[in-house]
Amino acid sequence: MRTAGLFDLQVNGFAGVDFNSGTLTAAALDEALEAMLRTGVTACLPTIITAHEHELATRFAALDEAVATSRLGPVMCPGYHLEGPFLNPAPGYCGCHPADAMRVADAALVERLAAPLRRPILLVTVAPEIEGGLDLAGALSRSGRAVAVGHSSAGPDVIAAAAAAGATLATHLGNGLPQLLPKLANPIFAQLGEDRLAGTFIADGIHVPAFALRSLVRAKGLSRTILVSDATAAAAMPPGRYRFAGMTVERDDAGTVRLPGGAGLAGSSLCMDDAVRNLVRFGIADPAQAVETASAAPARVLRAALSRFGSPLAPSSIAWTEDLRVAAVTVGAVERRFVDDGPRP
Numbered sequence: 083m084r085t086a087g088l089f090d091l092q093v094n095g096f097a098g099v100d101f102n103s104g105t106l107t108a109a110a111l112d113e114a115l116e117a118m119l120r121t122g123v124t125a126c127l128p129t130i131i132t133a134h135e136h137e138l139a140t141r142f143a144a145l146d147e148a149v150a151t152s153r154l155g156p157v158m159c160p161g162y163h164l165e166g167p168f169l170n171p172a173p174g175y176c177g178c179h180p181a182d183a184m185r186v187a188d189a190a191l192v193e194r195l196a197a198p199l200r201r202p203i204l205l206v207t208v209a210p211e212i213e214g215g216l217d218l219a220g221a222l223s224r225s226g227r228a229v230a231v232g233h234s235s236a237g238p239d240v241i242a243a244a245a246a247a248g249a250t251l252a253t254h255l256g257n258g259l260p261q262l263l264p265k266l267a268n269p270i271f272a273q274l275g276e277d278r279l280a281g282t283f284i285a286d287g288i289h290v291p292a293f294a295l296r297s298l299v300r301a302k303g304l305s306r307t308i309l310v311s312d313a314t315a316a317a318a319m320p321p322g323r324y325r326f327a328g329m330t331v332e333r334d335d336a337g338t339v340r341l342p343g344g345a346g347l348a349g350s351s352l353c354m355d356d357a358v359r360n361l362v363r364f365g366i367a368d369p370a371q372a373v374e375t376a377s378a379a380p381a382r383v384l385r386a387a388l389s390r391f392g393s394p395l396a397p398s399s400i401a402w403t404e405d406l407r408v409a410a411v412t413v414g415a416v417e418r419r420f421v422d423d424g425p426r427p
Contacts, residue, residue, distance in 0.1 A: 083406075085373045087124025087398030087413055088354045089380040091205060091282060091308065092163055092253065094129050094326060095315035095349075101128040102327035104140045108152035111145075115154040117318050120420055121353040124398035124413035125158055125381075127205055129312075131327050132166030132179035138195055141327075146199045157414040160393040161204035164192065165253065168218060169233035170209040174260025177233060178329065178341060178348035187214035189221035202391035203227060204384060207253040209234035210244035223248020226390030228383065230282070231273060233258040238272040245278035250383055254312055255281040256290045256298055257347070274298065280306040280383050285357040285364070286350055288338050292364040299366050308383065309357045309376040314339055314349035359406050369406055 095101045097117035099110045118126065128149070130141050145162065149155035168188070171181035185191075187208065196203045207230040210216050219229045231244055232253025252273040259269060273279055281302040285295060289312070299307050311317065315324040316333035323332050323342065331348045333339050341348050354376055361372040381388075381395060388394055396414035403409050410419045 083369060083373075083402040085370070085400050085402065086377040086381075087400055087411060088122045088358070088373075088376045089384075089395065090118075090123050090126040090311050090313075090354050090376075091380050091384070092129050092165070092310040093118075093126045093313045094131060095317070095324075096313050097318045098315050098324065100315045100325045100327070101145055102130055102141050103325060104137065104144050106144045106148045108148045108155070111148040111152045112154050115152070115158050118158075119154075119411050119413070119416070119418050120408065121318070121355040122358070122400045122408040122411060123158075123354050124400075124411060125160060125395050127161060127163040128159055129163040129165050132169060132183050133327065134183045135191060135194075137183075137328075138167070142195055142199060146201055150200050154416065157396045157416060159201060160388055160395060161202040161391065162199075163205040163207070164195070164203050165207040165232065168206075168208045168212060168215065170212060170235050172235065172260075175209070175233050175235055175258060177258045177346060179233065187212055187218035189218050189225075192222065192227075202387075202393055204387045204391065204393070205230060205251070207232040208244075208249070209236065210247075210249070211236040211240050216240070216243050216247050219244050219249050220247040226387055228387045231279065234269055236269055236272060237267055238275065241269070241272040241276050241279070245276050250278065250280060251308070252279045252281045254284050254289065254310065255302070256294065257284065274301045277306070280308050280379070282308045282310045284312050284350055284352060285309055285360045286337065286352040287360060287364075288336070289347060289350065292360075296364060296366050304367060304371055304375065307375045308379045309354065309361065311352045311354050311357065312350045313352055316349070316351040318353055319351070355406075355408055362406065369402070373402075
C-alpha cells in the first residue's frame with residue numbers, strides 16, 4: 083500500500099530530543115526528524131506547552147532557529163502548535179502543564195510570540211471556559227490559525243460557542259481531564275457531540291484504553307478522527323528519564339510516560355506508525371482508514387491555516403509493507419528506504 087505521509091499535529095519531542103528545551107539545536111532537531119521519518123511522519127507541528135511568557139519566547143526562538151537552519155526542518159515543519167498557557171489550571175484539567183503559568187486568554191500574547199518567528203504558529207489549544215476564552219478562539223480563527231479545545235472543563239453550551247467562534251479540533255480527546263466527572267454533562271460528551279470539532283486521539287492504549295477508544299471513535303466518526311502522538315523525548319527510546327519543558331519525565335517498560343513518582347501522564351512515547359497499527363489492531367479501522375486519520379485528516383483540518391500563512395505541506399508518500407510497516411518514505415526531495423532492524427523500544 084502506498085499513501086501520503088503522516089502529519090502529526092502534536093509532538094513535544096522525539097528520540098531523546100525535547101522541542102521545549104529552549105536550547106534546541108538544528109543538529110538535535112535533525113536527529114529527531116530523521117527518527118520520525120522512520121515512523122512515516124513527513125510533517126509535524128512541534129508543540130510548545132504552557133510556560134511563562136519569557137519562557138515561551140525563549141523556547142519558540144530556539145525551535146524556530148533550529149527549524150530554519152536544519153536539513154529537515156524546512157521541509158517537515160510547516161509551523162507550530164501552542165498548547166497553552168490558556169488552559170484550565172484546576173487539578174486534573176491542567177495535566178502536567180504548570181498551573182502557575184496559566185493565564186487569562188490573550189490574543190496579543192500569541193501575536194507577540196509569533197511576530198519574530200520565520201514559521202507560523204498554526205494551531206493553538208485553548209480552554210474556552212477561562213476568562214476571555216471564547217473571544218480568544220474567535221480572534222485566533224480570524225487571524226487564520228486553527229483553534230483546538232483542550233484541557234477544558236467546558237460543557238455543551240460553551241463547546242458549541244467555541245465551535246461557533248471558529249474552533250475546529252478537540253486536543254487529545256479523553257485526556258487532560260480529572261478522574262471524576264459528571265456522568266453525562268461533561269467535556270468528553272460535549273466535544274464528542276459537537277460535529278464542528280474533529281477529535282484528536284492518542285492511540286497508544288495507555289491514554290485511552292482500546293475499548294474506550296473504539297467507543298470514542300465510533301461516536302466522533304472516522305471522518306472526524308485524527309491521530310496524534312503527543313510524543314515527548316521518550317518516544318523511540320528505551321525506558322529511562324528524559325527532559326520535557328523544564329521537567330524530568332520517566333518512561334517505563336510499558337511505554338507510559340509520567341513525572342517520577344506521579345500518577346498522571348506526561349505526554350507519551352508513542353510513534354505515529356504504531357498509532358496507525360493500533361487503530362487496526364483495536365478493530366477500529368482498516369489499514370487505509372487508519373492511515374487516513376493520520377495523514378489526509380490532519381492535513382484537511384489544517385488546510386486553511388497552511389494556506390493563510392503560505393506554508394504548504396511538501397508532497398510526500400509512504401510505501402507500507404503488508405504488515406503495515408514503513409518500508410520507504412519521501413517528502414519533497416528527501417527519500418528514505420528502511421530495512422527491518424527489529425522492534426523499537
